[in-house]
Amino acid sequence: GATIGILGGGQLGRMLSVAAARLGFSTHIYEPGAEPPAGQVAHRVTTAPYDDEKALTAFAHSVDVITYEFENIPTAALDLLEAHRPIRPGRRALAVSQDRLHEKTFLAELGLQTAPFAGVDTAADLSAALAEIGTPSILKTRRFGYDGKGQARLGTPDEADRALADMAGAPAILEGFVDFSAEISVIATRGLTGEVAAFDPGENMHDSGILHTTTIPARLSTAQRTDAILLAGRILNALDYVGTLGVELFVTPEGLLVNEIAPRVHNSGHWTQNGCTICQFEQHIRAIAGWPLGDGSRHSDIQMENLIGDDILRVPDLAKDPAIAIHLYGKAEARPGRKMGHINRRLGPKS
Ligand code: ATP
Ligand code: MG
Ligand code: MG
Numbered sequence: 067g068a069t070i071g072i073l074g075g076g077q078l079g080r081m082l083s084v085a086a087a088r089l090g091f092s093t094h095i096y097e098p099g100a101e102p103p104a105g106q107v108a109h110r111v112t113t114a115p116y117d118d119e120k121a122l123t124a125f126a127h128s129v130d131v132i133t134y135e136f137e138n139i140p141t142a143a144l145d146l147l148e149a150h151r152p153i154r155p156g157r158r159a160l161a162v163s164q165d166r167l168h169e170k171t172f173l174a175e176l177g178l179q180t181a182p183f184a185g186v187d188t189a190a191d192l193s194a195a196l197a198e199i200g201t202p203s204i205l206k207t208r209r210f211g212y213d214g215k216g217q218a219r220l221g222t223p224d225e226a227d228r229a230l231a232d233m234a235g236a237p238a239i240l241e242g243f244v245d246f247s248a249e250i251s252v253i254a255t256r257g258l259t260g261e262v263a264a265f266d267p268g269e270n271m272h273d274s275g276i277l278h279t280t281t282i283p284a285r286l287s288t289a290q291r292t293d294a295i296l297l298a299g300r301i302l303n304a305l306d307y308v309g310t311l312g313v314e315l316f317v318t319p320e321g322l323l324v325n326e327i328a329p330r331v332h333n334s335g336h337w338t339q340n341g342c343t344i345c346q347f348e349q350h351i352r353a354i355a356g357w358p359l360g361d362g363s364r365h366s367d368i369q370m371e372n373l374i375g376d377d378i379l380r381v382p383d384l385a386k387d388p389a390i391a392i393h394l395y396g397k398a399e400a401r402p403g404r405k406m407g408h409i410n411r412r413l414g415p416k417s
Pocket of ligand 3: 314325326
């Protein structure tokens with residue numbers, strides 16, 4: 067059978083491996099860190115850094131197609147891998163989503179709404195950006211941010227020096243603060259021949275910058291739900307995308323604004339494992355393997371809740387509730403802020 071190479075051995079790589087195995091594929095994980103969560107369920111693991119050309123070449127030769135569970139893979143590693151095997155989703159999606167300034171520029175050029183934004187490298191850039199965008203606003207590092215890390219909020223312009231210091235010299239982007247009524251996300255998949263399947267939008271609640279719950283259905287009008295799905299389709303088509311994508315959106319009276327996109331399966335799509343016949347992980351594997359996509363419609367109302375750090379201690383109690391599906395990542399150490407697993411609670415049949 068065919069082998070799928072996955073860059074990154076975290077929980078997303080783990081759940082991709084499980085989905086791949088169900089479809090009869092083998093998986094080979096490439097991960098610099100020791101004892102990756104995906105390694106427990108994958109067929110093969112290479113533990114090596116992203117600048118190890120020998121290991122990268124051997125990995126590429128051992129697989130039929132390469133995918134990834136995170137967007138910050140070094141460009142040189144991608145160049146080397148791509149010389150041997152296809153990388154899906156493709157390089158354009160990675161280039162756009164690795165850098166918040168490129169991402170927002172791409173979205174704006176597509177005609178989609180975002181928060182007002184400006185690139186910030188220096189104190190002079192920041193005061194120019196503040197003159198244009200004003201406060202409240204958020205300064206974010208352009209690269210490598212996740213779970214709200216690398217962000218500084220500005221309530222007033224005199225917080226500029228402190229916010230810039232928080233960036234520690236990294237290139238940044240200033241975004242106007244969006245007064246949203248809700249945060250939602252659309253998880254959608256595009257196949258090798260261009261067909262698109264989208265899951266119902268979910269409503270996201272965060273706690274300390276980390277996703278806490280995703281609830282389906284989101285509280286949206288039919289028009290908003292349609293807008294959200296069509297907008298995700300436009301992004302997929304513009305990127306000639308193959309695989310599953312996550313689009314985070316702000317709901318405002320002026321319409322939907324795109325916060326960010328993730329060129330991979332997404333935490334806010336974990337509910338699909340128990341709310342749909344075909345989940346986001348299986349859709350992704352189908353897409354990158356050139357299979358037809360499955361039916362992404364849902365059969366249940368669901369709430370996904372992340373188990374962060376010591377939340378893992380609740381598992382024995384959670385297991386007593388027959389409406390809860392438990393998904394654990396096999397991580398030994400429950401550090402604060404660390405995603406240890408998630409639960410999908412069935413709220414009832416599709417409403
Ligand atoms: P993730 O873990 O989703 O990748 P991240 O670190 O990339 O998160 P963002 O999604 O950009 O960060 O921001 C985290 C959260 O901060 C958002 O979900 C939202 O609640 C809030 N936020 C970010 N940007 C804005 C904005 N321009 N206006 C209002 N709130 C914002
Ligand atoms: Mg992000
Ligand atoms: Mg986000």
